[in-house]
Amino acid sequence: MAGVQRAEEQATRNGIQxxxxxxxxxxxxxxxxxNTKHGMTAALQGSDGLSFQRLLDSWDEHAEIISKNLKDMIDQLNETLRSQGLAQGSSNEAINQAYSQSQSVFDNLMGSTENK
Incomplete structure (x- = not known):
């Protein structure tokens, strides 16, 4: 039983990684x-520039959903390890910092579209 439990733990840790x-x-x-968006904003004017910005904003909105879902899955696997009395599988601080940074990028994008 201990071998199976260790294998499950390792599989969970591999999933987290x-x-x-x-x-x-x-x-x-x-x-x-x-970065591309900021570089292209000055170069593209008119309807093509606006369309390009909308495309990038849409892509980022989808990427935000993916990021949140990935973070939620990481948190859930870490909770699985904790509930089994095992050591934490990843650095939540690093994950939270990256998530916060992504939210800041998203907020900046949303602010830039409101100003246009």
Whole structure:
């Protein structure tokens, strides 16, 4: 039974690690899109610029949902480990910091669309 429990623990930890990597990748791509958006805003004017901005805003809204779902799954797997009396599987502080940063990027995007 202990071997099965250790295997389940390791599988949970592997799941957490995979989700953290996915979360980090999404956040990195969101930052790339934000940088591209700022670079392109000055270059594109008129309806094509507005359409491009809407496309990027829409993409970021979807990426925010994905980020939140990934974070929720990470939290749920960490809670699974805690409820089994095991050590925490990931650094919640690092996750929360990345999530906060992503929310800030999203808020900035939403503020920039309201001003236009």
């Amino acid at each position: 995979a989700l953290e990597m996915a979360y980090s990748g999404v956040q990195s791509r969101r930052q790339d899109v934000e």
